[in-house]
Amino acid sequence: MLNLPKTTEFNKRIPKKKFYEQLEVTPEVKRVFVDQIKNIIWRNKIAPSTANIAVGEKVNEIEVFEVQLTSGDLEEKILKLIEQGIPYHIVFVLHNENRIQVWTAFKEAKNKEGSAYKVAAYYHTDWIPEDSFSLELKGINMDQVYENLVREIAGDSLLSNEEESLKESVDRTKEINSLKQKIEKLQAKMRKEKQFNKKVKLNDELKRLRVELLKLENEKNENGVC
Known part of the structure; x- marks a missing residue:
């Protein structure tokens, strides 16, 4: 998926109930997990050990989660819920029939150790054919790779210039x-x-x-x- 290096492939299915049973969620949110989400699959693990990329100061790993939907869109609050308790940066691929929508968040560390993060903003592509989008791992370390992925997914919705940091x-x-x-x-x-x-x-x-x-x-x- 997304034409990422084969060395990053993980392809592990994560039970939906792992998210809504271990967190405090309303019956409405639980119903979204049950009714709107078919499967959550951990597709890729982008890390120094899997992609031959130097370690970063802020980013340790980037996970790629495919979220297979029964229909329609998925609310941002559900993605935030999935992110809770996962101390890594995540790229979500929402999959519905033959279309995908790629999401990611600009996340900032909550502590100096970088063991917890908060979402500052989400960015996503339009719905596009599943084979028409790929991600390129650009950068000499994980920090740069993450920043470039955010900019690539955000596209024109994120204004930027050469002198600005991602933040x-x-x-x-x-x-x-x-x-x-x-x-x-x-x-x-x-x-x-x-x-x-x-x-x-x-x-x-x-x-x-x-x-x-x-x-x-x-x-x-x-x-x-x-």
């Missing part, structure tokens, strides 16, 4: 998306507002947000896109 790209993209949401809400509020004075104030705030957004977006254009 800086993630933070700036989140800030841009937040500003766009605020602008949309403010525009809707202006359309409904009847009082002229209030409309003027809303318009001033809208101009300020647009200037801030333009500044953030120009950081990408001025420094060049990766």
Whole structure:
């Protein structure tokens, strides 16, 4: 799967109940595991021992989990649940009939030892034919390989330039998306507002947000896109 090196293949089926029985989940979430997920298969283990890649300071291993679905999409909260208790970085391949959607998270360490992580943001591809997407392991160590995988899976949804770290790209993209949401809400509020004075104030705030957004977006254009 994903044309990864054969040395990384693991192909071990993980019982679904291992996730929902060992964690506190609502009946609704348990029903998702039972009804929407056919199988969870640990397809690949990307590590210095399996891929001839140097160790990283932050990333030890990257696991590839195939999640075979009965139909439709899978909510992000289910992926977060699967990640709980797994002290590694994960690439999820959602599989439905002949289509796949590839997900991964930008994760940050919760402690200095790097034994626990928190998800800062998820990124994913569109639904695509199962044989039309492959991942390339680029980088001299696990940290670089992980960063390149996140950027590859995220595509245009993650803004970046040559001078930014992955964390800086993630933070700036989140800030841009937040500003766009605020602008949309403010525009809707202006359309409904009847009082002229209030409309003027809303318009001033809208101009300020647009200037801030333009500044953030120009950081990408001025420094060049990766």
